[in-house]
Amino acid sequence: MIGDSKERPHQRLDVWRDAMELAALVYAYSAGFPAEERYGLTAQMRRAAVSVPSNIAEGAARRYAPELVRFLLIARGSLSELDTQLALAPRVGLAAPDQDLLQLLDRTFARLNALIRSIDGAAAVRDEPGSYELPMTNHESRAQSHA
Structure with missing residues (x-):
């Protein structure tokens, strides 16, 4: 067998699953933008959207909690960029707001913030920058809105 069938961390x-779905929705949403936006807002939105799950994945592959949190914070920054770009697209007449996309963005923010808090809190309790164990899922982080 060529590949390993086990799930990666x-x-x-x-939150990674949500971010992947968000990126796919952003690609679909921006596909309707005019061709002259191919290297403008379309590319910016897609880069920001892809950056979110990519940084979550990169952080999860790190061994130490501070490294994971660093990449989660980068993912949150990209999510904020995407939030701004999704607000801009309707303002400049490129597309109507997409409520499903915005709801998923909010849920991703909430889950990402909850994961950052849980890892930061666990590291603070241990008072050491040691290794950490990723939760199997972060279902318990289903906050209603992002902080």
Whole structure:
């Protein structure tokens, strides 16, 4: 067998799954933008959207909690960029707001923030920058809104 059928650590995270779905929705949403936006807002939105699950995955592959949190914070920054770009697209007449996309963005923010808090809190309790164990999922982080 060529590949390993086990899930990677990031694939067990609900926030990564949401971020992957968000990226796919952003690709579909921006597909209707005019051709002259191919290197403008379309590319910016897609890069920001892809950056979110990519940084979650990269962080999950790290051994130490501070490294994971660093990449989760980068993912949150990309999510904020995407939030701004999704607000801009309707303002400049490129597309109507997409409520499903915005709801998924909010849920991703909430889960990402909850995961950051849980890892930061666990590291603070241990008072050491040692290794950590990723949760199997982060179902318990289903906050209603992002902080």
